[in-house]
Amino acid sequence: MLLQVQDIHTYYGLSHILFGVSLEVDRGECVCLVGRNGAGKTTTFKSIMGLAAPRTGAVLWKGQPIQGNPPFAIARSGIGFVPEERAIFPDLTVWENLDVAHKLGTDGRSPWTVERVYEIFPRLEERKNQMGGTLSGGEQQMLTIARTLMGNPDLLLLDEPSEGLAPLIVDAIGELVLQLKQEDVTILLAEQNLHFSLAVSERAYVIDDGRIQFSGTTAELEAHPEIIQKYLAV
Amino acid sequence: MDTFVIQLLGGLSKGMILFVLASGLSLIFGVMRVINFAHGSLYMLGAFLAATVGAQFLGMGPSGFFLMLLLVPLIVALVGIVMETTLFRRIYTKEHLLQLLLTYGLTLLLSDVVRMIWGGEYRTLRQPDFLRGGFEIVGRKFPIYGLFVLIIGPLLALGLWYLLNRTRWGRIIRAAVANPDMVSALGINVRLVMTGVFALGCFLAGLGGALVAGQSAVGLGMDVNIIVEAFAVVVVGGLGSFGGALLGALLIGIILSFGILVWPGGAQLLPFAAMALVLIARPWGLLGRPER
Numbered sequence: 001m002l003l004q005v006q007d008i009h010t011y012y013g014l015s016h017i018l019f020g021v022s023l024e025v026d027r028g029e030c031v032c033l034v035g036r037n038g039a040g041k042t043t044t045f046k047s048i049m050g051l052a053a054p055r056t057g058a059v060l061w062k063g064q065p066i067q068g069n070p071p072f073a074i075a076r077s078g079i080g081f082v083p084e085e086r087a088i089f090p091d092l093t094v095w096e097n098l099d100v101a102h103k104l105g106t107d108g109r110s111p112w113t114v115e116r117v118y119e120i121f122p123r124l125e126e127r128k129n130q131m132g133g134t135l136s137g138g139e140q141q142m143l144t145i146a147r148t149l150m151g152n153p154d155l156l157l158l159d160e161p162s163e164g165l166a167p168l169i170v171d172a173i174g175e176l177v178l179q180l181k182q183e184d185v186t187i188l189l190a191e192q193n194l195h196f197s198l199a200v201s202e203r204a205y206v207i208d209d210g211r212i213q214f215s216g217t218t219a220e221l222e223a224h225p226e227i228i229q230k231y232l233a234v
Numbered sequence: 235m236d237t238f239v240i241q242l243l244g245g246l247s248k249g250m251i252l253f254v255l256a257s258g259l260s261l262i263f264g265v266m267r268v269i270n271f272a273h274g275s276l277y278m279l280g281a282f283l284a285a286t287v288g289a290q291f292l293g294m295g296p297s298g299f300f301l302m303l304l305l306v307p308l309i310v311a312l313v314g315i316v317m318e319t320t321l322f323r324r325i326y327t328k329e330h331l332l333q334l335l336l337t338y339g340l341t342l343l344l345s346d347v348v349r350m351i352w353g354g355e356y357r358t359l360r361q362p363d364f365l366r367g368g369f370e371i372v373g374r375k376f377p378i379y380g381l382f383v384l385i386i387g388p389l390l391a392l393g394l395w396y397l398l399n400r401t402r403w404g405r406i407i408r409a410a411v412a413n414p415d416m417v418s419a420l421g422i423n424v425r426l427v428m429t430g431v432f433a434l435g436c437f438l439a440g441l442g443g444a445l446v447a448g449q450s451a452v453g454l455g456m457d458v459n460i461i462v463e464a465f466a467v468v469v470v471g472g473l474g475s476f477g478g479a480l481l482g483a484l485l486i487g488i489i490l491s492f493g494i495l496v497w498p499g500g501a502q503l504l505p506f507a508a509m510a511l512v513l514i515a516r517p518w519g520l521l522g523r524p525e526r
Contacts, residue, residue, distance in 0.1 A: 049419055075421035087416040089409040100405045101420045151421050 002027045002155060002186060008057030010047045017043045019210045025155065030187040032197035034232060035207035041190035042084055045157045049081045050074045078106040080153025084160045086144045090133025094124050097132050097143055098150050105152030117146045120179065138169035158189045162196045174199055194232050198222065206231050236372040241491045247380040249487025250387025251446050255460060256467040256479040257394060258438030264411045264474035265431045266326050271337035274461030275344035276436050280310045280443025281452040282348055285357040288444060292362050299362040303444050310440025311433040318432040345457060354454055359447040379448055391480055398476060407431055466505040470512045472522020481521055
C-alpha cells in the first residue's frame with residue numbers, strides 16, 4: 001500500500017472533527033472520498049498532509065508513519081496537496097507560482113517541468129506573465145493542480161477540484177484527471193460532486209460526520225442508491 | 235536655491251538611512267506579521283559595533299571600511315538568528331499584545347546590554363580618508379560621506395529588489411507573505427525561510443547603524459529615536475511594501491531636512507503629522523494594500 005490512514009482522530013482546537021477515519025490508496029489507483037460539505041474531507045487531507053496533525057491514529061506512507069511530521073517533510077516524501085481554496089500566490093506570476101513549487105521527485109527525477117505543464121495547460125502558458133490573482137476561477141484551479149505537479153509527487157491529494165466551477169470547466173478538469181491517470185499519477189480525490197467522482201475513480205469512500213460510512217468499488221457504490229441518498233443527496 | 239539643493243541632498247541622505255532600516259522592518263513584518271520594536275536596538279548595536287570593533291579595520295584603507303560594512307551587519311544578523319530561533323519563533327501565531335511585549339522587552343534588554351559593554355558616553359567613528367571632507371556644489375559644501383550614503387541607498391534598493399523579484403529565494407519569500415501554510419505544503423521549510431528573512435532584516439538594521447556611525451555621534455537613545463522615525467516611514471509608505479519603504483523613507487527624510495529650516499523647534503513633529511495625514515486619507519499607506 002502506498003498510503004494507509006489508520007483510525008485517525010483529528011481536532012481543530014476543542015472541536016472533534018474526525019472520528020476514526022481509515023482508508024487506503026495503492027499505487028496507480030484513483031480513489032475518491034465523497035461526502036457533503038463539512039463531512040471531514042478537507043480535514044482528512046490536512047491530517048495526511050500534516051497541516052492538521054491527527055491526535056491519535058496513524059498515517060503510513062510507503063509503510064512508514066508520517067503523522068506529526070511537518071508539512072514540508074511530508075511534501076518532500078512525495079505527497080502533493082491541491083487545496084480546495086486553491087491558494088495560488090496572487091502576487092506571483094503564473095510562471096513564478098510554478099517555479100516556486102518545483103522540486104525533484106522522490107526518485108531524484110523530474111518528469112514534470114514548466115514546459116510539460118504548459119503542454120497540458122496551454123492556457124497557463126498564454127498567461128505565464130500574468131499575476132496569479134488576475135486569473136479566472138477555472139484558470140486558478142488549473143494553476144493549483146499544475147503547481148502541485150511541479151513537485152513531482154507520487155500521490156496527488158485533490159481537494160474538490162470541481163467546486164464553484166462552471167459545468168464546462170468541470171468537464172475539462174475531469175478530462176485532466178483522466179489524463180493524469182494515464183501518466184501513472186496516483187490520485188486521492190475529495191468531492192461532493194458524485195457524478196464527477198464516479199467518472200474518474202475506481203474505488204470510493206463515503207464520509208459523513210467525520211466517519212467513513214461506506215467503502216468499495218465505484219460500481220458497488222452505484223449499486224447502493226440508499227447510501228447515496230442518505231449521505232450524498234443534497 | 236543653494237540652500238534648497240543642500241537641504242534636499244541632506245534629506246535624501248537621511249532618507250537612505252531610514253530606508254535601510256525601514257526595509258528590514260517591513261520585510262520582517264511582511265513575512266512573519268510581527269512588528270519588531272527591537273529593530274532600532276539592532277541598529278544601535280550595529281552603530282556601537284562599528285564605532286568600536288569596526289574602527290579597528292579603518293587602518294586598512296577603503297577595503298577595511300567596506301569589510302567593516304559587511305562584518306558588523308553580519309554580527310547583528312547572527313544576534314538576530316539567535317533571537318528568532320529562541321524567542322520570536324514562539325510568538326508568530328500569538329496575539330499582537332504578546333508580540334509587542336516581547337519586542338519592547340527586547341529593546342530594554344538590548345539597551346542595557348549595550349550600556350554594560352560600552353558605557354553611556356557618546357562615540358564617533360572616524361570617517362575613512364577617502365570619504366572625509368566635503369565637495370562643492372552650488373557654491374556650498376556637502377560632505378562626501380553624505381554623498382556616499384546617497385549612492386549606497388539606491389544600490390541597496392536595487393539589490394533588494396533583485397533578490398525579491400528575480401531570484402527563487404525572493405519568490406519563495408513573496409509566496410510565504412501570501413500563504414506560509416501553502417508554501418510548506420509544497421515542500422519548502424518555511425521555518426528556515428523565516429529565520430533567513432529575519433536575519434536579512436537584522437542585517438539591514440546593522441548596516442544602517444554601521445553607515446550612520448560615520449555620520450553622527452553614536453550613543454544610547456539612538457535606538458528609540460530611529461525606530462519611531464522608521465515607524466513613520468513604514469506607515470506613510472505602507473507596511474510590508476518594499477517600494478513603500480523607499481518612498482516613505484525619502485519623504486520623511488526630506489520633511490525632516492526642510493522642517494529644520496522652517497521650524498527648528500518642531501521639525502521632529504513633522505514626520506508624525508505626515509503619518510497622521512496618511513493614516514486619515516489612506517490607512518494602508520501610500521503604496522501598501524488594505525488588509526484582506
